Amino acid sequence: MSSEFVLETRNLVKEFKGFTAVDDVNLKIQKGHIHALIGPNGAGKTTVFNLLTKFLIPTRGQILFKGEDITAMKSAAIARKGIIRSFQISAVFPHMTALENVRVALQRFEGNSFHFWTSEKTLNRLNDRAYQLLESVGLEAFADTVTVELSYGRKRALELATTLAMEPELVLLDEPTQGMGHEDVDRVVELIRQAAVGRTVLMVEHNLSVVSKLCDRITVLTRGAILTEGDYANVSQNPKVREAYMGSESAAVEGAH
Known part of the structure; x- marks a missing residue:
């Protein structure tokens, strides 16, 4: 091949x-x-x-x-x-903020994926990268917004940010x-179009x-x-x-x- x-x-x-x-x-x-x-x-x-x-x-x-x-x-x-899949239905945690959603996705690189009760100190180390990802999808102003309050289009943008956090x-x-x-x-x-670069x-x-x-x-x-x-x-x-x-x-x- x-x-x-x-x-x-x-x-x-x-x-x-x-x-x-x-x-x-x-x-x-x-x-x-x-x-x-x-x-x-x-x-x-x-x-x-x-x-x-x-x-x-x-x-x-x-x-x-x-x-x-x-x-x-x-x-x-x-x-x-x-290989990362983004679903038809928005696959984000509705009662977490946009920033918290992206941080959970970034935990993959901490070697403790899906350990949701990771210390605040560990999660704070991920903040800079999480903010970068939110900025890349136009959500920097919504970092502290609870996801359930976001419009449908912004929820999909957040889902894309969490997908990109996995570095697919x-x-x-x-x-x-x-x-x-x-x-x-x-x-x-x-x-x-932006996400497809590289x-x-x-x-x-x-x-x-x-x-x-x-x-x-x-x-x-x-x-x-x-x-x-x-x-x-x-x-x-x-x-x-x-x-x-x-x-x-x-x-x-x-x-x-």
Whole structure:
């Protein structure tokens, strides 16, 4: 395998009691790219994500990270290797402040991850880095705000800060703009662009305008299989893609072009 590919799947298959949710998927995610997985509802996008992060075990096929076969690895081991997933639902502690959330993520490097009752002295050492991360996502003014009081878009920004605290090599973003208004979408697009510097990003995203602005390469799934792959200009003009999306989503393909 060429080292230019951070992540590769080979003939990936996932079956559920006779139903094939992921059908012979071969992905090649190039280092430094923002790569999107798109497709209509039920296309298998989230199932692929669950296979990559070991929330599901493949029925057949291989997953390679930087040339190493990680198919049999558990999700915690995958995370330690530098593959970090950000969920559809904001995955932050609602009753901690923004700063406290980022500090918990930074504890990974103290060798005491998930020891939530670590001394205040130890945690204070992490403050400088935590403030830097909050600043990087535009949340420096909200460091002491309890997370539950943040707007939805700012919660997603905080989630991105906690993801970056893990110093990932590959970031998996599961519908990062879902449920957002235009203003929040624009903010998150800019955050993803910043977060992608020096990293590789694989994202599932329904908003094709976001995909058109951000992504170097796009893989289109339908019925669990790859329909086509390419840059946005080529994918958006593909008649099979328009047919797969149909109706309003087909219009979204045109509108985002």
